[in-house]
Amino acid sequence: MATFPLEPFRIKAIEPIKLTTREEREHLIANAGYNLFKLRAEDCYVDLLTDSGTSAMSDAQWGALMQGDESYAGAKSFFRFEGAVKRIFGMSYVVPTHQGRAAENVLFTVTVRPGMQIPSNMHFDTTHANIAARGGRPVNLIADLGLDPTSHAPFKGDIDLEKLEHFIGLVGPQNIPMGMLTITNNSGGGQPVSMANVRATSELLHRHDIPFFIDAARYAENAYFIKLREPAYENKSTLEIANEMFSYADGALMSAKKDALVNIGGFIALRDADLYQRVCNELILREGFPTYGGLAGRDLEAMARGLWEGLDESYLAYRLAHTQYLGDRLVEEGIPILEPPGGHAIYLDARRFLPHIPQADFPAQALSVALYIEGGIRSVEIGSVMFAEKDPETGQMVYPALELVRLAIPRRVYTQTHLDYVVATCKRVYEQRANLRGLRIVYEPPMLRHFTARFEPL
Numbered sequence: 001m002a003t004f005p006l007e008p009f010r011i012k013a014i015e016p017i018k019l020t021t022r023e024e025r026e027h028l029i030a031n032a033g034y035n036l037f038k039l040r041a042e043d044c045y046v047d048l049l050t051d052s053g054t055s056a057m058s059d060a061q062w063g064a065l066m067q068g069d070e071s072y073a074g075a076k077s078f079f080r081f082e083g084a085v086k087r088i089f090g091m092s093y094v095v096p097t098h099q100g101r102a103a104e105n106v107l108f109t110v111t112v113r114p115g116m117q118i119p120s121n122m123h124f125d126t127t128h129a130n131i132a133a134r135g136g137r138p139v140n141l142i143a144d145l146g147l148d149p150t151s152h153a154p155f156k157g158d159i160d161l162e163k164l165e166h167f168i169g170l171v172g173p174q175n176i177p178m179g180m181l182t183i184t185n186n187s188g189g190g191q192p193v194s195m196a197n198v199r200a201t202s203e204l205l206h207r208h209d210i211p212f213f214i215d216a217a218r219y220a221e222n223a224y225f226i227k228l229r230e231p232a233y234e235n236k237s238t239l240e241i242a243n244e245m246f247s248y249a250d251g252a253l254m255s256a257k258k259d260a261l262v263n264i265g266g267f268i269a270l271r272d273a274d275l276y277q278r279v280c281n282e283l284i285l286r287e288g289f290p291t292y293g294g295l296a297g298r299d300l301e302a303m304a305r306g307l308w309e310g311l312d313e314s315y316l317a318y319r320l321a322h323t324q325y326l327g328d329r330l331v332e333e334g335i336p337i338l339e340p341p342g343g344h345a346i347y348l349d350a351r352r353f354l355p356h357i358p359q360a361d362f363p364a365q366a367l368s369v370a371l372y373i374e375g376g377i378r379s380v381e382i383g384s385v386m387f388a389e390k391d392p393e394t395g396q397m398v399y400p401a402l403e404l405v406r407l408a409i410p411r412r413v414y415t416q417t418h419l420d421y422v423v424a425t426c427k428r429v430y431e432q433r434a435n436l437r438g439l440r441i442v443y444e445p446p447m448l449r450h451f452t453a454r455f456e457p458l
């Protein structure tokens with residue numbers, strides 16, 4: 001039986017949503033070129049496109065907006081925000097950015113030169129693209145278990161340390177400006193990374209004098225998974241766990257739009273004074289002065305509160321149980337998902353859902369379109385549209401190991417009834433799965449094609 005996700009909050013303000021008819025949705029998705037990013041949000045009933053920037057803020061956060069100090073330099077709001085980051089991340093230098101990819105752009109601009117390579121368990125797509133945009137090569141070294149959608153291993157986000165050691169030997173530490181871990185691993189199913197793996201990654205990289213950075217978008221969910229699953233940590237607070245995780249790193253990047261429960265914001269946290277100086281110079285060019293970094297003072301206030309609310313254990317217990325509830329209910333209906341449920345999302349396994357559609361015909365995209373037409377649910381493809389690439393040497397298409405549809409759950413937004421509706425919709429699509437067909441691309445941009453590509457049904 002699915003667990004019972006008890007909400008540690010009640011609803012104070014509501015936002016109306018409406019369910020369109022099936023005929024309307026067929027017309028809307030055709031007009032959008034069968035790309036769910038191109039739909040209007042008001043035409044989606046349950047919008048599970050992303051958990052990024054879609055959180056419901058608390059009364060404390062909304063109240064704090066009025067305390068935003070909008071001074072250009074040295075605003076009070078910056079110091080409140082900086083205090084929260086320093087306490088949780090334990091790093092001396094904190095630089096706000098307007099969101100996660102802006103932090104990536106600034107950091108990689110000052111650290112990556114053409115030909116360099118950055119290993120990670122799995123880079124998120126914007127991280128991948130920002131490294132590539134600087135002429136670098138992002139490399140994913142996730143442990144094989146993390147690519148098996150049926151394995152119930154507790155830490156499927158772990159990097160493969162043997163692969164990492166081999167990679168360092170092959171490429172040479174001088175060509176590796178940093179190694180990274182994405183916690184939790186968004187592109188691999190929102191799966192957590194164990195403390196043991198964070199520690200061992202840090203030791204291995206440092207043995208070769210390679211700096212270690214954490215992509216911390218969902219660090220709080222990762223910390224709570226460690227508390228639940230890694231025996232030595234069951235009696236530690238999530239703050240203590242976060243402190244220990246970051247103690248192994250030289251720096252962190254964070255899209256605060258996830259675990260800091262805000263609608264916009266991000267930052268870079270660093271230990272090294274020289275790197276901080278170079279980051280600040282680049283930041284001034286791209287984002288703004290280092291005490292606001294592309295954000296309003298009120299945004300910094302919301303982040304300062306949200307960082308603490310996102311680490312609260314009653315909230316995290318609810319958050320992971322809420323996501324697990326959706327996963328468990330889908331499994332009860334026999335629907336194939338990536339197991340076990342991740343922190344922020346459930347991933348439908350499109351390869352097992354639609355085995356008759358080859359990857360070249362984008363089965364995960366076809367499934368996400370079907371969920372929209374059936375029930376007005378907006379999801380996102382994380383498969384061949386997002387990650388298939390032409391091998392520069394052979395000219396052959398290389399398809400990703402996982403072909404997923406992500407149902408990302410906005411934080412504190414949808415109720416259990418909404419999740420039950422999602423299950424009922426998935427079930428109806430599953431019953432009709434033999435009738436579904438693939439898609440072909442009729443337009444694609446040179447980079448990050450999933451945002452703007454257009455498709456036609458086959």
Ligand SMILES: Cc1ncc(COP(=O)(O)O)c(C=O)c1O
Binds near residue numbers: 099126255
């Ligand atoms: C792991 C990870 N890193 C980086 C980013 C980029 O953050 P943003 O969307 O704030 O630019 C995301 C966004 O989804 C993410 O999931």
